[in-house]
Amino acid sequence: MYDEKCWIRIGPNIKVLRTINxxxxxxxxxxxxxxxxxxxxxxxxxxxxxxxLLVKAANLLHCSIDDFLHNAMSIDETTEMTVPDTDTYSAEEVQLMLKMLKVGKNSRPAVRKKRAVKRSD
Structure with a gap:
């Protein structure tokens, strides 16, 4: 099912898939x-x-547009999930997941304090 949260995931998912590629x-x-x-x-x-542009990006990254809508999960969604037994993942899959987590962590917008600008009139 699609909702407005899907639209929010597109940009971060593009970044994850671009980085993986x-x-x-x-x-x-x-x-x-x-x-x-x-x-x-x-x-x-x-x-x-x-x-x-989404179509071009999907072709460039060799994925479907649906991948942009569903791959990344928000922090809220991941806290509700249970972690399966790690024996079910290959070493390559674990490395890929670690890369995705690292990119996702780095894609969060930083909170910046506004600096007062002094004008010299």
């Missing part, structure tokens, strides 16, 4: 025909992505 942000932006700044804004969730 070892594509630099500037390279992907160029392939998509957007600026690196715009791609950064998409990945951080500051702007929405349009459908044609």
């Amino acid at each position: 070892r594509i630099r942000q500037v390279q992907m932006a160029e392939a998509l025909g957007v600026s690196q700044t715009h791609l950064s804004n998409i990945e951080s969730g500051r702007v929405n992505v349009n459908v044609p």
Whole structure:
């Protein structure tokens, strides 16, 4: 089922899949025909992505558009999950999950304090 939370996951999922595919942000932006700044804004969730750009990104990352909607989980969702026995995962799968967790952790927007700007008039 799709809801507004799916739309919020798109940017971070693009970042995760781009990172897993070892594509630099500037390279992907160029392939998509957007600026690196715009791609950064998409990945951080500051702007929405349009459908044609989503299709290009899915083709570039060799995934489906559905992967952008469902792969990442919010902190709330992960706390409700139980962790299965680790013997069911291969070493490669564990490494991939660790990479995804690291990227997800780094994709959270930092809280910045606004600095007072002094004007010299």
